[in-house]
Amino acid sequence: MSIAPRDPLAFDFGINFRTAPERLAGERDRRLVEAERTIPYCHAFLDDYLRCIMPHDLILLGALTGAGKTEMARWIATSNAALGRHVFYFALEAEPDEIERRTKFSVLAGLVARDHVQVPGGFNYADWRVGRLETYVRLLDLEADEIAADKYKTLHTYYRDSKFDHEAIRRLFMAVKDQADLIVLDHLHYVDIDDDNENRGFKTTVKMIRDVSLGIGKPVLLIAHLRKKDTKLRFLVPSIDDFHGSSDITKICTRAVLLAPAAKSAIEKMPRAHGKAATFFSIPKDRVSGACSLIALCDFDWRSKKYDDGYTLGWQSKSGDKFEPLGLGESPAWAKQHVPWMPAQPSHWQDGAQQ
Numbered sequence: 157m158s159i160a161p162r163d164p165l166a167f168d169f170g171i172n173f174r175t176a177p178e179r180l181a182g183e184r185d186r187r188l189v190e191a192e193r194t195i196p197y198c199h200a201f202l203d204d205y206l207r208c209i210m211p212h213d214l215i216l217l218g219a220l221t222g223a224g225k226t227e228m229a230r231w232i233a234t235s236n237a238a239l240g241r242h243v244f245y246f247a248l249e250a251e252p253d254e255i256e257r258r259t260k261f262s263v264l265a266g267l268v269a270r271d272h273v274q275v276p277g278g279f280n281y282a283d284w285r286v287g288r289l290e291t292y293v294r295l296l297d298l299e300a301d302e303i304a305a306d307k308y309k310t311l312h313t314y315y316r317d318s319k320f321d322h323e324a325i326r327r328l329f330m331a332v333k334d335q336a337d338l339i340v341l342d343h344l345h346y347v348d349i350d351d352d353n354e355n356r357g358f359k360t361t362v363k364m365i366r367d368v369s370l371g372i373g374k375p376v377l378l379i380a381h382l383r384k385k386d387t388k389l390r391f392l393v394p395s396i397d398d399f400h401g402s403s404d405i406t407k408i409c410t411r412a413v414l415l416a417p418a419a420k421s422a423i424e425k426m427p428r429a430h431g432k433a434a435t436f437f438s439i440p441k442d443r444v445s446g447a448c449s450l451i452a453l454c455d456f457d458w459r460s461k462k463y464d465d466g467y468t469l470g471w472q473s474k475s476g477d478k479f480e481p482l483g484l485g486e487s488p489a490w491a492k493q494h495v496p497w498m499p500a501q502p503s504h505w506q507d508g509a510q511q
Contacts, residue, residue, distance in 0.1 A: 198235030200493040201452040237311035241337035248346035333372035343379035396440035412441040
């Protein structure tokens, strides 16, 4: 029996076309259900501008080598684990137990401050890592073990085997999809690429990560290297075009966050407290609110291994090498934790004479 030909204009070929009214039916309910599954960045600037990590996000976090990508990723991961979220952290670059050690050290730093322990030369991760601070913190170290074990029991880590390619990512992501609230892949350029064309290989990997993220409905924080900068060029923060690999990587992600150490010359009028490292943050891509035109100056505490609450917004100077903070009353409505910078007021007494 012959089959009547299909009308090519009937749209009955299994193509996923639906009318706007069909798509909007139940939209509010679906949106509010997704809103209940959002989680915070636990970073003042990112939470203010981006609001939260959404269930289908693929967030690209980039910086040059040694600029703090892993510390930032670890902070987001451990902060959410402390809130009871299940975080699965793929530590492809780290040594075994490094994420747990750095997390425990941040707990220990709080105990050292609490008990006013005086450590000659200062309390620091490098000396603690090689066992040189046992005399001063041995008992507190045991207390830190107990606190970290209880506080971060929903943090799950994976340290790479001899080979870790994009099929391994797919398999492991699918294995944790029912448990995970957040997946962290640290980082993209430690994934084995089975392609003679590196850029094409990275594109394939990121596209696969995006497809799996959409399929399982779980957000992924993807850390990536940037290309080495031209030292002749002046800029405070890198560009989204500086990600190492194909430009398709940044096209596929839903959000991109860049960070860079703030040179003293760029913030010479804004001295930092001892033990604080100034870091610039920028958001060159966000599919929800659009790219942020402002730069945030944030302080990282080397002793506690975490970012301070609050940040200062500003612009890059026309010369490209200075940070110009916003003045009073210039901050946007979303910047709830922005701290305006106030220049030091001149003393009322100068050279013995009242001004």
